[in-house]
Amino acid sequence: MASFMKIFVLHILGLLLWSSIVAAKTHRHTHGVKMPRNPWSDGPEYITQCPIQPGHNFTQTVILSTEEGTLWWHAHSDWTRNTVHGAIVIYPKKGTSYPFPKPYAEIPVILGEWWKSQTMAIQEEALATGGDPNVSDAYTINGQPGDLYPCSRSDTFKLKVKQGKTYLLRMVNNVLQDLNFFAIANHKLTVVAVDASYVKPLTVDYITISPGQAMDVLLVANQQKNHYYMAAKAYESVFNISYDNTTTTALVEYIGNYTASSPPSLPYLPLYNDTSASVNFTGRLRSLASKRYPISVPTNITNKYFVTVSVNTFPCANNSCAGPNGTRLSASLNNISFQNPTIDILQAYYKKIGHVYDDDFPTFPPVLFNFTADYQYLPYEIPEKGTKVGVLKYNATVEIVFQSTNLVGGTDHPMHLHGYSFYVVGWGLGNFDPNKDPLKYNLVDPPLQNTIAVPKNGWTAIRFQADNPGVWFLHCHIDRHMTWGMDMAFIVKNGRGPEAQLLPPPPDMPPC
Ligand SMILES: [Cu+2]
Numbered sequence: 001m002a003s004f005m006k007i008f009v010l011h012i013l014g015l016l017l018w019s020s021i022v023a024a025k026t027h028r029h030t031h032g033v034k035m036p037r038n039p040w041s042d043g044p045e046y047i048t049q050c051p052i053q054p055g056h057n058f059t060q061t062v063i064l065s066t067e068e069g070t071l072w073w074h075a076h077s078d079w080t081r082n083t084v085h086g087a088i089v090i091y092p093k094k095g096t097s098y099p100f101p102k103p104y105a106e107i108p109v110i111l112g113e114w115w116k117s118q119t120m121a122i123q124e125e126a127l128a129t130g131g132d133p134n135v136s137d138a139y140t141i142n143g144q145p146g147d148l149y150p151c152s153r154s155d156t157f158k159l160k161v162k163q164g165k166t167y168l169l170r171m172v173n174n175v176l177q178d179l180n181f182f183a184i185a186n187h188k189l190t191v192v193a194v195d196a197s198y199v200k201p202l203t204v205d206y207i208t209i210s211p212g213q214a215m216d217v218l219l220v221a222n223q224q225k226n227h228y229y230m231a232a233k234a235y236e237s238v239f240n241i242s243y244d245n246t247t248t249t250a251l252v253e254y255i256g257n258y259t260a261s262s263p264p265s266l267p268y269l270p271l272y273n274d275t276s277a278s279v280n281f282t283g284r285l286r287s288l289a290s291k292r293y294p295i296s297v298p299t300n301i302t303n304k305y306f307v308t309v310s311v312n313t314f315p316c317a318n319n320s321c322a323g324p325n326g327t328r329l330s331a332s333l334n335n336i337s338f339q340n341p342t343i344d345i346l347q348a349y350y351k352k353i354g355h356v357y358d359d360d361f362p363t364f365p366p367v368l369f370n371f372t373a374d375y376q377y378l379p380y381e382i383p384e385k386g387t388k389v390g391v392l393k394y395n396a397t398v399e400i401v402f403q404s405t406n407l408v409g410g411t412d413h414p415m416h417l418h419g420y421s422f423y424v425v426g427w428g429l430g431n432f433d434p435n436k437d438p439l440k441y442n443l444v445d446p447p448l449q450n451t452i453a454v455p456k457n458g459w460t461a462i463r464f465q466a467d468n469p470g471v472w473f474l475h476c477h478i479d480r481h482m483t484w485g486m487d488m489a490f491i492v493k494n495g496r497g498p499e500a501q502l503l504p505p506p507p508d509m510p511p512c
Pocket residue numbers: 412413414476477478481482486
């Protein structure tokens with residue numbers, strides 16, 4: 001793999017970031033870059049490094065291997081993700097080209113979420129009260145909320161297109177708290193890659209894109225010369241929760257002389273809680289699985305995990321917290337609500353420092369119940385606190401079935417694994433059936449992703465081969481869930497031979 005690697009280096013200045021955010025610390029994560037053998041530059045705080053303090057810097061070495069398409073980078077300290085972030089575009093290797101006709105132009109389209117106050121203040125308030133965070137005031141497309149909000153009409157992002165040409169939209173979803181539906185009025189979208197891995201072209205009227213996902217989408221400018229809205233809004237499946245119900249827009253403007261409709265037409269977007277609309281899109285993605293783009297889905301599984309994904313509550317003295325019935329909101333994987341250690345797990349593992357984490361992340365939930373029933377037994381809401389990792393041998397073949405539960409409030413959970421892409425081999429609504437459901441797995445052309453939304457009250461099965469030694473974070477990419485503890489990490493041990501060894505730490509790792 002090494003000979004294909006491209007390496008680039010990013011200097012991260014804590015000082016620069018400090019001027020724009022409330023947090024006195026940060027670090028950044030190259031989302032989806034597998035970073036072979038180099039978790040030191042992966043970024044998540046207390047997993048692979050300590051936060052970069054203001055005024056300090058840290059040089060990250062980004063190693064690209066099999067990625068091709070769009071990925072992105074973002075701050076990965078608390079909710080600072082909506083401050084500094086951006087797209088990473090990985091072109092085909094020299095002498096090769098896309099598995100689709102070369103587009104006329106390529107444009108990043110980055111979805112974001114915006115609050116009138118500082119995001120870190122929103123997080124601090126939510127953690128202080130124990131309740132849900134305040135909903136955002138806007139979603140954004142390339143940094144602007146668009147025409148439907150009172151503030152940014154003149155700055156609305158405009159994509160000028162030539163009639164007859166094809167454009168590649170390099171989409172990234174950096175929204176913090178919801179999944180999103182996105183569409184362009186009168187135009188079809190053809191998805192050609194997800195998370196920097198090509199898929200069979202899928203032509204649709206709208207896409208569902210979850211926090212953490214990147215998608216390459218072709219837009220053919222084949223309509224009458226006019227102005228058309230592109231628009232995104234929340235897909236929020238929690239029952240009875242307040243959410244940001246606004247719609248962000250940008251414009252597709254055909255070049256030429258004509259009188260544009262005023263206002264431009266808006267695209268149809270599914271209802272905010274339409275789970276079928278979401279899974280109907282997500283469940284149709286398929287890898288190319290061709291001679292030129294082969295797949296290698298593990299079939300003999302050495303490590304099986306069945307992981308419940310839950311929102312939880314902790315009791316609060318005098319029922320004085322702002323969560324349901326005066327509780328404090330929490331979240332867990334297999335009933336373990338992840339607690340940040342005092343130093344990063346990678347350092348503790350590498351230097352053999354004890355009492356930082358436990359290596360017994362459970363492969364199964366502590367109790368089996370009807371995970372997706374409407375009414376849940378209240379004591380099951382309370383998780384256990386822990387800093388637990390799963391330990392994998394080098395080249396272990398791993399299957400994880402995520403089971404989303406209806407505790408507290410069932411919803412979709414975009415699960416993101418660092419250090420790897422994984423095959424999404426199956427999904428379904430309701431409870432996973434270990435006898436029947438694996439028979440229906442797609443081992444022929446499953447999509448290769450680094451983030452997959454586990455549907456509300458449903459399950460998703462993923463597989464990957466643990467061929468990248470290090471410490472790798474696995475978490476829900478909805479930031480409030482991540483902060484509440486919907487996280488774990490894998491330690492992937494070294495294998496035999498120099499190519500299977502964790503690299504040594506760089507000299508400028510930030511101290512804790
Ligand atoms: Cu979640």
